[in-house]
Amino acid sequence: MLVIAMKRFEPIADWLPSPSYVANRRPLRYGRRMGSWWNVEIGGQDAPVWGKSFVPDELMLLFGDDDYYVDSTKLQVLEDVESRATDVDDSPANWFSNVMGYSTTAGALRRRLQLQGFSSEWICRLSTAFFEDQREERHGLASWEDRSALYPNSSAITAALTTRFGRAAGAGIPPDWQTHPREHFLFEKWGELREAFDDPRFALALSLSRTRDSTQVKLDLTDLVLGGWMTGAENPHGEARSRMAAVMAADGPVIVVTEGASDARRLQRSLEISAPDVANLFTFLDFDFKPPGGTDRVVSLTKGMAAAGVMNRIVAVLDNDIAGREAKAQLLKLDLPIRVTAICLPEVPYAGSYPTLGPSGCGMENVNGRAASMEFMFGEDILRDKAGVLAPVRWQAFNERFKDYQGHLGSSDKTDVGKRIDAALSATVKTDITMQVEEGCARLATTLIAAVHIPQRIPASESSILTAMWRRDPFADIEVGP
Structure with a gap:
């Protein structure tokens, strides 16, 4: 069995939530206990995957709705105990576990890890390569030679770490080198791996690499709830995904979809000419794949x-x-997400x-909204032939x-x-670009930038003192000063 549990190092009175926390459901930093430790257990045995006060988003992304559970009865009992200031010594011990968390299997976790780039084979290869590099770097040091002699090569070290013995050696306090040399050596190796590959999914993937698929996996968040770091009403994996989506939407490139390769190329070049400071924040469909x-x-x-x-x-x-x-x-008739915008090219005065x-x-007619394709965007002179027509x-x-009627330029004219247009946009020096073409580039760049949805992001990670309520609707019931 694999369990992610929260370690309790303080007396019960210290890790029960404060009365103000239960009343307001918004724990303040100074109302929390100093730290709530969590760790992974495999088969009832501690493993070297642990942390303090919060579970990293990278780890939370491995879990979903079907894995999540909340024992509302236990949660209510704990709140009643605190509200009545009842002596917790008389409370059943099982009230303080499995109140809230996640449950799945090792096989499911391993498949999810693989899809996220943490396959068992790849992680073991990385571990072995890392130890080989360390062996070469430290070759000749007596202490290293003495300790590495416990295992014949780097592959043997990796293999040892994936056993029950190796996992146990990497968890808890450091074993004594004199009395438990192998455990101490493996403890050090786990520490080096965690420092080098600091994504918690690496240590979890390595720990699970030789675990049966049917092994139950459990993430117990009870102590984080009791410690005031989250509430029983939260959805931690959903919040992790929301943060990831917010980061991708705000920091990822804006995807621009155009009607063809030439439109994409000209629009991109317009950004480079008129808005070079933000041009790299936009990406255009690769027409080399001939969509x-x-x-x-x-x-x-x-x-x-x-x-x-x-x-994005x-x-x-x-x-x-x-x-x-x-x-x-x-497109506007569809219930598209707010981050998706549809626009038409801007109107131009000379098309009136x-x-x-x-x-x-x-005849002479207004062709804005009727025939103003990309060819119309770069000035009136571009539309004239050698004779000025x-x-x-x-x-x-x-x-x-x-x-x-739908209008368009004739095929040869187009x-x-x-x-x-392409010749004008190919100029490498801005002074070589005509005023009309430059105005066209600015018009396109302005239109495109104005169409981008500007997110109102909450600049906070999973370790922030802010509660989940802030990320859902920060202005719902909180007065934010100027």
Whole structure:
């Protein structure tokens, strides 16, 4: 059996929650006891996976809703004991365990660890390589040679650590070197590993590498609740995921979805020219994999990423024409997460009266919202040919929803305009870029940056004194000063 339990080193009176904590459900730092120690047990035996006062998010991410339990009856009893100031010496010992925690199997944990990059094979390889490096570095030191002689090679050390004997040696207080040389040596090796690979999942994966799949795994958070570090109403693994999502949303790159490769390339270059200080915070779809283009692709890809729970902020950029407006309307009708935004390219003044070709002949019309594709974004001069004539918009299909025609540049005109845009954007010196092109880059960069959802993050880790309530809704019932 594998159990993650909280160690109690103080008298019961010290680790029961304070009356103010029970009343307010918001323990203050100075209302908590000095520290609540937790550790992993495997088969009823301590293992070298432990910590103080809080369980790291990396470890909490291994557990889910089905693993979580709260014994509301025990929790109520403990609160009643404190509220009545009852003598806790008369309380049954089992009231102070298994009040809140997680329960699963070693096999389930091992599969989860593998998916997170902590497979048993890989962790054992890392451990062996680390010890081999340490052996070479310390070769010739008498103390190292004497102690390493207990095991023939680095693989033997790793193998020893994964046994019940090795796990037990790494937990608790250091064994005496004179009376228990092997235990002391393995204790030191666990300490070196924990210092070098400080993600707690490493030590857990190594500890579980030779454990039966059916071994029960239990994470008992009772002492953290009693110590005032969390409440029985919290959802620790959910809070860990919320913090991870907040960090990814705020710190991860903004994903920009465009209708095609040329749109992505030009939009990215516009950021580099007009907003170089934030350009690296945006990432664009890699069109080397040749994904399908067009508005349908933007809609389907944006919906797919939202449905898959992609945590990054997403901006879907569509042309400012009939097809783009319709695609944007489709996305806005969906219940998309707040971090997902759909926009059309901005309107441009010179498209307000622009030459067009249609069934009724030539004309001058406003093509904003009807035909303003990426080619229209970089100034009026780019749209003119060598003779100074503007490439006309050609009306195509009638859209029943918007009661208007979809317009576009002719294929040859679109190609020629695209070449002029790419040539203008390829300038390596900003002074070589024309004013109109620079204005277009600034317009695009401003539009894209303004579309990004700005999160209101709580800058606190799992070790913060803030309670989970802050992360759910920090302004719900707390008065925050100026």
